Amino acid sequence: MVSTFHRKQFTIFAIFFQVLFLILFAVFGQYSSNAMPGGSNSANFVNTNYPPFQDVHSMTLVGMGFIMVFLRRYGLAALSMNLLLTSHAIQWALIVRGFFSSEFATGGRFAISILDLITADFAAITVLITMGAVLGKLTPVQYMVMSAIEVPVAVTVEHLILRYLKVIDIGRSMLVHCFGAYFGLGVAKVINRKEMTAHQHEGTSYNSSIFTMIGTLFLWAFFPSFNSALAIPEDSRHRAILNTYLALCTSTIFTFLISQLLDRERKYRFSMTHVSNSVLAGGVAIGTVANIILDPFYALLIGCLGALVSVLGNNYVRPFGARVLKLHDTRGVGSIHGLPGILAGILGFIFTAVYEPTRYGTGNGTSIFPAMDKGDEGREIFVQAGYQLAALAIVLLVSIVAGAVTGLVLRLNCFNQIHDKEFYSDGEFIEPPEDYDFTTRIISKIDHIELTEHTALNKESMPSVGPSNP
């Protein structure tokens, strides 16, 4: 009996979740009036919101997908799990967020429009960031259960922070990047086994490093859309675009700058781990305040800071976590999304504390800090700044605790676990191509083993390949 349950686990969970989603959509779901016949003024709605959605959606799929192909033996799994979790998290996020919506409160049904697709993609990205911390360590079922727990927690925290605390986080640096990363670290800490560290299958290959760059370049190119997708009115969106674009430029320069300083062999070379990840830190760091900053200089400065915390975090905090806290973070999401996300939260506090309402005009101040509006709470600036810090604290606390609890759930015996030898490898749940072992495992050994036998044959064209064997 147990054996059948274990063998058919994916079947059972996939059917359970999908049937649940179908029932909930059937009972509670409907389309927004904007998408229904006779929907008014919708031309401008689609023209305005579809292009940013499309960009965010490309980031979710191509960006977050390919950036996780860096493991040489886990590329097919990374891309497959990206699709599976995206499809799972999107549906679940639409439902959970729907339950918090005013349409549901008043009419008993929630409504879906393009804007909800954007926020559903945000939830999917949150889950995918979390997946980065445990990449290669969980079965598909465990990933799905993780998503099933994380999405409602993330959406609840978002609802609490944006609706009740009336905190700003336009690019979701706290709610997506920070939450996803620390939730992931919470899971990673609890499920940790010593075999996960220094595993023979963990590592990149030349081609996997290039594939990763597809993801990096997509995320870089479309980050301005991510941070601006939900900004209104249009001057706010325009600023979010410009600020993110500039912050990415400086975080890229600073990533290269710091990366070569940290080369352990003192050859001042760049590390592809830094290049393919930390160049994006500027986009994360500026996310919370992307529509507030009115000066290009601050955007550029924030980009520098983002890269600084990301590269240093990757170089010092991450090994410290691995050594002292027994915290193995496969993709390094702690330093790619986590630390820049905390920085974003702190910047949210600082830029709120120095907020000058007069620069934002009388009418517009309300669209940035709605709670400061006289018609709302008429909140003071320093109170709002306090709320910003409180929001960051809540995100950190809830994400770590919820992640740890999720980790405990995933360790339950009822779930299949990845075998020690098969961490970071596709083969456990994907039918591998013929050349799988060769391309992903032996290719990095062969030049040291095989070719040394024969280098004499062709010495001049293959210099210095392993110890020569005359």
Add this chain to the structure above:
Amino acid sequence: MVSTFHRKQFTIFAIFFQVLFLILFAVFGQYSSNAMPGGSNSANFVNTNYPPFQDVHSMTLVGMGFIMVFLRRYGLAALSMNLLLTSHAIQWALIVRGFFSSEFATGGRFAISILDLITADFAAITVLITMGAVLGKLTPVQYMVMSAIEVPVAVTVEHLILRYLKVIDIGRSMLVHCFGAYFGLGVAKVINRKEMTAHQHEGTSYNSSIFTMIGTLFLWAFFPSFNSALAIPEDSRHRAILNTYLALCTSTIFTFLISQLLDRERKYRFSMTHVSNSVLAGGVAIGTVANIILDPFYALLIGCLGALVSVLGNNYVRPFGARVLKLHDTRGVGSIHGLPGILAGILGFIFTAVYEPTRYGTGNGTSIFPAMDKGDEGREIFVQAGYQLAALAIVLLVSIVAGAVTGLVLRLNCFNQIHDKEFYSDGEFIEPPEDYDFTTRIISKIDHIELTEHTALNKESMPSVGPSNP
């Protein structure tokens, strides 16, 4: 003489087609008034139609291009032929469709706008789907001749069905996916040779599987744009976007669900063939009715059905076709585009039969089924439903017959044929890189041949590579 003709075949045909196209454009082509100086109201036209065109265009090039890189020895050819056929089919489609246009009927010249680029890209995708069935089996000249025959047939069928039968097919699931697939199967059946089956060059490699996912993710990300690009008014476009997005989520979950159930070795693993192809079946299945469905639940359900027919088709129908009908379908377009396309046609019939005009408002009903409008034919609902089924039958019949005839043409002695040994391989018509043979052919053998000789050297780090040889 014959020999020169055969050797210079590509030169002759490429010049012939391009000169023909140039003459026809010179005599009959012009730009739409919207693109001419003083064009009225065009700002909204470009803002509304260019982003969806750009998405569709990316699907044509990057999506359809990379999804065909799955063959380990045919990646460069797949991408090259994708470019060649796209450029060929686009021009030809603009011309042929132009001849059917009202501008041509009245003024003797046809007009081109961004909307025509979208439909030209649809024609190109039709040809590229067809190409999938015969991938690796034809010469560039044969591909071009195939495109030259297919495009006018496809455009004529489209004209007949949309203009005269007044059938709906907003995402072109019948006219692009179904037509392209069965046309391809028609060609594949006629040109079949037994050497095409179980050919040593057919197969994937680890990297080719990852490259394929670039195509998959692009098609997934932009499918909502494909199904909604031609939908008007904007509430219709909005619905088409939402429905397609949701259908893709469930077809992805169901693809994973069914794929692992069908693992022949009973290890419940996913097949990359399913993952990289059938996840898209939801987008195809919902195409015909993407702007009709008013409830998210139906979109989700259709996604499940799409994946079901696609994965089962790939697993049972495709091998049956290969064994019984001697029908070799390289990329499996029959189950990726064909069966979901038939499903889309049937869903068109069903959703028309249960159509409730009152839900679509008085004015809007006409934009969905123009023939039901009192000012038009005032067609009854069940009559329209019948027309929908008739359209599906016409598409199937014409595509199969025209494909078979095309196959007969391609078998003519005047065309060079691919040598038996060179099926599914770039080398016949592309100058291969130095490492071509190694990367694409030997790499999958080497671990069994070479390394067994030396595994003893490094036993602990390379376990279980072929039979050990102590």
Add this chain to the structure above:
Amino acid sequence: MVSTFHRKQFTIFAIFFQVLFLILFAVFGQYSSNAMPGGSNSANFVNTNYPPFQDVHSMTLVGMGFIMVFLRRYGLAALSMNLLLTSHAIQWALIVRGFFSSEFATGGRFAISILDLITADFAAITVLITMGAVLGKLTPVQYMVMSAIEVPVAVTVEHLILRYLKVIDIGRSMLVHCFGAYFGLGVAKVINRKEMTAHQHEGTSYNSSIFTMIGTLFLWAFFPSFNSALAIPEDSRHRAILNTYLALCTSTIFTFLISQLLDRERKYRFSMTHVSNSVLAGGVAIGTVANIILDPFYALLIGCLGALVSVLGNNYVRPFGARVLKLHDTRGVGSIHGLPGILAGILGFIFTAVYEPTRYGTGNGTSIFPAMDKGDEGREIFVQAGYQLAALAIVLLVSIVAGAVTGLVLRLNCFNQIHDKEFYSDGEFIEPPEDYDFTTRIISKIDHIELTEHTALNKESMPSVGPSNP
């Protein structure tokens, strides 16, 4: 002392440039009124200009990035340097262009909007084209210094030509493609060393050829956006889109046509160098006049011409340059961007000379050739045509001279130089993955060396691999 300077060169230059940029932005930079609170009419501004910007930005990063991955040992460096130079050139271009702006002249500060991001990306693409000529031959510091010199020269030439000479170049074929290419050839000529030619590390691999196609397909798909991004009013943008799209179709067909005619082994095969590069020549060739042409026929014809000069240039002019002028052009930018760019300039002259103002309406003529407006200079047609030719001459002259001067600067002893053995190889400044040497260097030798020893073991499945060794 010198030694420290040399070792810490990247640190010093990266800090110098970034601090300089930060200071200049702090003192002189601000956002456009459109992006400031209360910015008027901005909804339409963002909706109109953000999608084309996003397309251009994808071309800069993904397109120009991946098209340079063709070198089998320089893929990681090509992608990294693309990010570094883009981030460097964008900031610098925003600043330099800002100093030429009217806002700076009147208010002492320059303003940034999405339109400036587009032109900044154009400057980045100019630098990336230049980088193509010297790909694999410079250190990161030298690339940055090159960018630091090239950007202000390019922006100054642009300002001179567009503002003072009032010349048209809507798709920047002269100012981006031609300028970037000949600047690069100027640099390449001066820094040339004989070891750069026929270097053992120069060459493609199977996977690097496929990666390159990612770039090609992106540039192909988004080229219409590039040529139309700055065209106003909307009918002008619409035409630029249509013309570019059509020109790419014919340049693709003609690239295939000519490529197989030039196969040195007379096997009529396509060369991936041609396919991955010259298919884009139509987009370059039509760039200058993309919004002028009113007939599809001319667009198609220009595409044919573009491919003709590009493929022939690559086949005859490039080897001539290498042999006679000692001019090694790694990516062949002379024939990919240079010659089609010159063609574009000449076409600008021709289409201006045959310009019929009446076809463009009274009001609109001025948006195409502002200087012909009675309210401006009231310039005659043939005078404008002369200015077009003069602009081409200026671009060629300045780019070659400035490139050569830059080359002299880069040869200064104070800059580290790439070692002879390490041209075209990542390893000099990127920490390589474990399999770097195997994947990029030995893989192309192994089938000729290793496997010949053992082919007897498995004869039937691996026919004709090198000389058999019974």
